Amino acid sequence: MSIKHFLAENQYIQVQMEVDSWNEIIHQAARPLIAGGFVTEHYPQAVIDNTIEYGAYYVFDEGIAIPHARPECGVIKDCFSMVTLNKPTSINGSPPVDIVVMFGGVNGDSHITEGIASIVGLLEQEETLRHIRQAKTIDEIIGLL
Numbered sequence: 001m002s003i004k005h006f007l008a009e010n011q012y013i014q015v016q017m018e019v020d021s022w023n024e025i026i027h028q029a030a031r032p033l034i035a036g037g038f039v040t041e042h043y044p045q046a047v048i049d050n051t052i053e054y055g056a057y058y059v060f061d062e063g064i065a066i067p068h069a070r071p072e073c074g075v076i077k078d079c080f081s082m083v084t085l086n087k088p089t090s091i092n093g094s095p096p097v098d099i100v101v102m103f104g105g106v107n108g109d110s111h112i113t114e115g116i117a118s119i120v121g122l123l124e125q126e127e128t129l130r131h132i133r134q135a136k137t138i139d140e141i142i143g144l145l
Contacts, residue, residue: 003080003082003101003103003119003121003122003145004122004145006078006079006080007080007081007082007141007142007145008142008145010032010036010079011138011142012032012033012036012079012080012081012082013081013082013083013138013141013142014028014029014032014081014082014083014084015084015135015136015137015138015140015141016084016085016086016135016136017083017084017085017086018085018086018087019085019089022051022056022089022090022091022092023048025065025067025083025085025089025091025097025100026044026047026048026051026067026102027044028083029044029067029081029082029083029100029101029102030043030044030047030081030102031081032081033079033081033102033104036079037076037077038075038076038077038078038079038104039074039075039076039079039104040074040076041074042073042074043069043073043074043075043104046069046070046073046074047067047068047069047073047102050069051067051091051092052092055092055093055094056091056092056093056094059091059094059095059097061095062123062129063088063095063096063097063098063099063129064097064099064100064101064123064129065091065094065097065099065100065101066100066101066102066103066116066119067091067100067102068102068103068104068105069104071104071105071106071107074104075104075105075106076104076106077104077106078103078104078105078106079103079104080101080102080103080119081101081102081103082099082100082101082102082141083099083100083101083102084098084099084100084132084133084135084141085097085098085099085100098133099123099129099132099133101119101123103116103119122145128144131144132144
């Protein structure tokens with residue numbers, strides 16, 4: 001499963017969101033995945049609990065966060081969602097992020113290898129990141145994929 005294919009097909013993208021807390025980022029990113037039947041309603045809390053216990057280990061220097069939890073924490077089907085924030089926000093003390101890609105993998109192998117590799121492959125290009133940050137609509141982001 002590639003992030004490009006999943007997001008283009010399902011359009012689980014939220015653009016220029018305004019949030020008040022890092023917990024809200026996690027809940028916003030999970031909302032369409034819960035509604036689509038990809039993760040349970042417990043998944044975002046598992047991500048939050050992991051973040052509190054282990055820190056925001058999924059935040060990268062480029063202002064990108066890839067929050068996720070183990071498959072047994074509520075993943076029903078492999079999935080991705082993307083949120084861009086109108087203002088960079090710290091996740092539990094991390095450097096600020098403004099692009100958040102939540103994913104869930106149904107098994108440990110896809111959870112790590114396919115999921116993160118697919119996200120990093122898309123977001124490793126500075127030009128792509130710049131355009132994603134500037135995008136004002138879902139269609140603009142889909143066009144970049």
